[in-house]
Amino acid sequence: MSTSTPTATGAVATAPTTGTPVAAASPPSPDATAWAGWHAEREEALRPPHGWLSLVAYHWLPTEPAALPGVPGLWWADADGAHHRAGADGAVRTTAGAGVATVVVPEGGSSVAGTYLPEGREPGTDRATARGGAHDERDETREVAVEVVRRTGRYAVRLRDPLAPARLAFDGVPTFAHDPAWVVDAAVRWYDAPRSVVVGAARPGLVHHVSTVGEVDLVVERDGVSHRATLVLTGKAGGAVTLLFSDEADDVAAWRVLWVDADVAPGTDARVRLDLNRTINLPYAFSDFGTCPAPVEGNHVPFAVTAGERAPR
Incomplete structure (x- = not known):
């Protein structure tokens, strides 16, 4: 008879039942430990309510005031920037007050124009609880952020929703093992x-x-x-x-x-x-609403780079 013990590498160490000790798995190297800490920080940076996991929509702005699907107010863009004003369904909450709010961003840039709470959704508090600052999802904002972006000379609105399916289902980014x-x-x-x-x-x-x-x-x-x-x-x-x-x-x-x-x-x-x-x-x-730049033409590695992050979906 013998007993089997899984090691940190996934191999199985076998020892007889006579009490022969099983060799302990080698501890991770300092580099692997540092990588694990870095990766944990990387995943945590993806979790904020209006982070990259929260993208749910992308709408090009028209040249005349018009409603956007699910977004309060009227929206349009011209040479002076992206504009928003209240409509029959209300307005996005901004710091501009009443009237027309205008957002100007450079090519490739973005700016959050304001936020709104979708109809029927209960608000969050957007702060840590009184329990020593402990994190609780119920204390996060549940408002949708309206981000104005400018891409290839055109203005668009991108929505960042804390209740986005990608964010709610997030349990980490798959990776290759450190090597x-x-x-x-x-x-x-x-x-x-x-x-x-x-x-x-x-x-x-x-x-x-x-x-x-x-x-x-x-x-x-x-x-x-x-x-x-x-x-x-x-x-x-x-x-x-x-x-x-x-x-x-x-x-x-x-x-x-x-x-x-x-x-x-x-x-x-x-x-x-x-x-x-x-x-x-x-x-x-992570979503269908990113506008990230592609590599420079020819920046293809003609072999498999089995390192770093894998596809998250």
Whole structure:
């Protein structure tokens, strides 16, 4: 007779029933522990009532005042911005008071114009309970936020509902297991100056203007085979550097993003660390209402990157 004990890796350690001790599973590495903490913070950042999991609708604004499905008031847009005023069904609650509220946002930008409580819905308190600040979903706002966005020269309204099915059902983002082999030091060539590039978007008919700042050589050893890809980095001098890419892995979003911990040094060659375990999904992967930019043309990794977040739906 023997007994079987599952280990942390999923393997089974077997020991005889005579009392022979079973070897303890190896503790996770410091890098894996740090990744687990980072991933927990990443998931928590998705949970706010009006966060990326709350998107439920996207409406282009007409040129003349008109009602939008399920949204109080009348809405329209022109060269002066996006406008809203009360209709027969009331108005969205804003800080503008009575009359016409106007919201102006730059291309690619967004701003919350106001909020409203759908008919028949009980309000929340939008604060922690008196029980020492403990979280309770009943204390969250239940109002819908009306976000004005400007994409490809046009204004639209996007709704953020705390009771969105994606948010209510959220129990975490699926990921590949942390693997130190997906942490690589890569050669990077920074451009002399940012280069403007037009890319597609998650929503059909839209484009984004992005700045590319350099090229990085991704070299990964997997199963004794060396895989290579040269990819373009986006960002700007003094700002965040990102790597948007698609790859050949199954069960992942059409493209994902990695924030690169590096400072742009125009006109130089250097090395950067790419921790592909921290590759994440963009907002479009969680709903049908994201307008996220697509990767620069050619930013496809011709092998499976089995690291980071998997497709959430």
